[in-house]
Amino acid sequence: MTIGVIGSGSWGTAQVKILTDNGHRVCWGVRNERIREHLFRRRHNPQYLSSVQFDTNLLDVRLLPDEVIRSSDIVVVAVPSAYLEDVFAGVDAAALGTKKVISAVKGMVPGRFQLLNDFLQEKFSFPLSSYVSLMGPCHAEEVASERLSYLTFSGSDLPLAEQIAGLFANSYINTVVNKDVYGGQYAAIMKNIYALGAGIAHGLEYGDNFLSVFIANCAREMGLFLQKATSLNTGLSGEDLYRLYTSSVYLGDLLVTSYSLYSRNRTFGNMIGKGYSVQSAQLEMNMIAEGYPASRAIQKLNEKVLAHLPIATAIYEILWEKKAPEEGFRSIEKELI
Amino acid sequence: MTIGVIGSGSWGTAQVKILTDNGHRVCWGVRNERIREHLFRRRHNPQYLSSVQFDTNLLDVRLLPDEVIRSSDIVVVAVPSAYLEDVFAGVDAAALGTKKVISAVKGMVPGRFQLLNDFLQEKFSFPLSSYVSLMGPCHAEEVASERLSYLTFSGSDLPLAEQIAGLFANSYINTVVNKDVYGGQYAAIMKNIYALGAGIAHGLEYGDNFLSVFIANCAREMGLFLQKATSLNTGLSGEDLYRLYTSSVYLGDLLVTSYSLYSRNRTFGNMIGKGYSVQSAQLEMNMIAEGYPASRAIQKLNEKVLAHLPIATAIYEILWEKKAPEEGFRSIEKELI
Numbered sequence: 056m057t058i059g060v061i062g063s064g065s066w067g068t069a070q071v072k073i074l075t076d077n078g079h080r081v082c083w084g085v086r087n088e089r090i091r092e093h094l095f096r097r098r099h100n101p102q103y104l105s106s107v108q109f110d111t112n113l114l115d116v117r118l119l120p121d122e123v124i125r126s127s128d129i130v131v132v133a134v135p136s137a138y139l140e141d142v143f144a145g146v147d148a149a150a151l152g153t154k155k156v157i158s159a160v161k162g163m164v165p166g167r168f169q170l171l172n173d174f175l176q177e178k179f180s181f182p183l184s185s186y187v188s189l190m191g192p193c194h195a196e197e198v199a200s201e202r203l204s205y206l207t208f209s210g211s212d213l214p215l216a217e218q219i220a221g222l223f224a225n226s227y228i229n230t231v232v233n234k235d236v237y238g239g240q241y242a243a244i245m246k247n248i249y250a251l252g253a254g255i256a257h258g259l260e261y262g263d264n265f266l267s268v269f270i271a272n273c274a275r276e277m278g279l280f281l282q283k284a285t286s287l288n289t290g291l292s293g294e295d296l297y298r299l300y301t302s303s304v305y306l307g308d309l310l311v312t313s314y315s316l317y318s319r320n321r322t323f324g325n326m327i328g329k330g331y332s333v334q335s336a337q338l339e340m341n342m343i344a345e346g347y348p349a350s351r352a353i354q355k356l357n358e359k360v361l362a363h364l365p366i367a368t369a370i371y372e373i374l375w376e377k378k379a380p381e382e383g384f385r386s387i388e389k390e391l392i
Numbered sequence: 393m394t395i396g397v398i399g400s401g402s403w404g405t406a407q408v409k410i411l412t413d414n415g416h417r418v419c420w421g422v423r424n425e426r427i428r429e430h431l432f433r434r435r436h437n438p439q440y441l442s443s444v445q446f447d448t449n450l451l452d453v454r455l456l457p458d459e460v461i462r463s464s465d466i467v468v469v470a471v472p473s474a475y476l477e478d479v480f481a482g483v484d485a486a487a488l489g490t491k492k493v494i495s496a497v498k499g500m501v502p503g504r505f506q507l508l509n510d511f512l513q514e515k516f517s518f519p520l521s522s523y524v525s526l527m528g529p530c531h532a533e534e535v536a537s538e539r540l541s542y543l544t545f546s547g548s549d550l551p552l553a554e555q556i557a558g559l560f561a562n563s564y565i566n567t568v569v570n571k572d573v574y575g576g577q578y579a580a581i582m583k584n585i586y587a588l589g590a591g592i593a594h595g596l597e598y599g600d601n602f603l604s605v606f607i608a609n610c611a612r613e614m615g616l617f618l619q620k621a622t623s624l625n626t627g628l629s630g631e632d633l634y635r636l637y638t639s640s641v642y643l644g645d646l647l648v649t650s651y652s653l654y655s656r657n658r659t660f661g662n663m664i665g666k667g668y669s670v671q672s673a674q675l676e677m678n679m680i681a682e683g684y685p686a687s688r689a690i691q692k693l694n695e696k697v698l699a700h701l702p703i704a705t706a707i708y709e710i711l712w713e714k715k716a717p718e719e720g721f722r723s724i725e726k727e728l729i
Contacts, residue, residue, distance in 0.1 A: 192604040202599035205728060231729045262539035267529040267648035268640040275638035279631065294616065297634045301612035302729045303605040311604035314651050391542060392568045392639045 059127030065103040065195035067133035075113045082115040084123035091116045104199040121145045129155045136162025148179040159189045161243040168355045184212045190239045192311035201227040207304035209239040238285040242305045244349045249273035250312040251346030252370045254321040258328015280362040320346040365390040396464030402440040402532035404470035412450045419452045421460035428453045441536040458482045466492045473499025485516040496526045498580040505692045521549045527576045529648035538564040544641035546576040575622040579642045581686045586610035587649040587657040588683030589707045595665015617699040657683040702727040
């Protein structure tokens, strides 16, 4: 059995490390020839997690996503959401249909406001039952240094999710399995909005007391949104609701992202709070913080879900409708309990 | 109306700042004559939050708690839990009975494993209806610098809790009111255990990924304990459970304490994780971390509540039964989701 991994950023590189550490053959789709050549000559990715040495006997490195899919039984997609359409542009529906797709993408297909599973279903009639999301609070750098992390595998086909989880479990990866394939992916998107918001709060010079109240209330808003957005999938209520949304893939990921001082979302938000425009902050950072498109995607999604999202909405208005950050946070202040 | 504040540590000093900023007369019980003399000569507490200048026209400073109680209509108790018996040793039940007691104490009466309200009820037949707890994620230093903080006032008599909250609300203090007088106080005790545990995890060199999963699971354990421990008081279920326990006094306080790098609990735990004995860590720090007695108190309490507390129990065993921290955390690892 061969496992494909598409993506040579830090997250894709971490997946390949985990899988090859576990002795699996990996067909790795990387961005360019320079990376491929470097991998075989120096045994590491020149751009990300360069301390990780690979057993190149286990690697088959390709440049075209389509080749990775054809060569693999299971395909892990670990690219930024901005590249999803490109990755699947040349892919054949029949070839894809026999594979399992594991999404490690924390975002929606741009312009479509779709999760990867919905995009694949629409474009290739790819079945949800062959799809598993791989999420959780996991800085790739800590995978590189083999510090214990928890990954959550969510699939409508629970035995498949369990089988996939088994490929990743090892001494530094603990796995969790559930059926909440929509909720896990939405949580991964929403927490970027709140982490960006935490950055704005910091830029506005709120302190740690406020930050803790803000993040706790973000957890509430996110959980209640997820319940509404996925109630058909999960049917959860009562204590089980609290149990679910305090687990690693929901609250844990919100915490690791919001409290990380080095995350893009936090840094980007900090600049907004200090008075930079979105455009200047992007220019200055030379990258996009995922919370920025995420805030728009969740507003779109909420046109159907109709959850009460005062925090995410205020952040959206600051980022997309030029509301002054001070004003946005004054409205957030009133909502917090 | 005069408000008494007993306690001249950082938390008591912060209360007096808030109340005098709001124009209230405060009868302040401080530890010794030196502090009293300094307050009137220099207008600040020489030991804590010394940047805070008081309007001494609003202050009546006393050395005996009994005098504070006699001189006040409402008495805020803001001493470390270790001193509670001393504070109330010379107090007259009849005098106390006509007052309202506001507890800002984050701990139980030592040896008795009682919250202050239960202690007062047993010793003075003091009614729960005259008691309000004042809790929430609030580093006193941020009150000193007037950064927005949220305080939660919990009382079985909700109008009283609202009235008390009204005395504190101002431009940098937002107030929340609820009836969960037991849950709010238990949460303030439990979060110290988990913050100490976060310190142990850090000492054992777990990373940020693990820490986020650990704290998320602590939130679950704490919420489900609180529900069991206080079900008679609150009668909550379903979504309301999730709403309640993601608010500032529960999850917020857990977050601010667990993510604070400077808290005693975190520092103490870190030393335990690095291999210090409890005795050496106490000697080295020259103070007690509140999570240490708290871990024993919650075990005692749980003899009646019978909640599933694998995290708090492992921390208790490390601190009180000489379980190796590595071994305690190996058992915790298995419980996390």
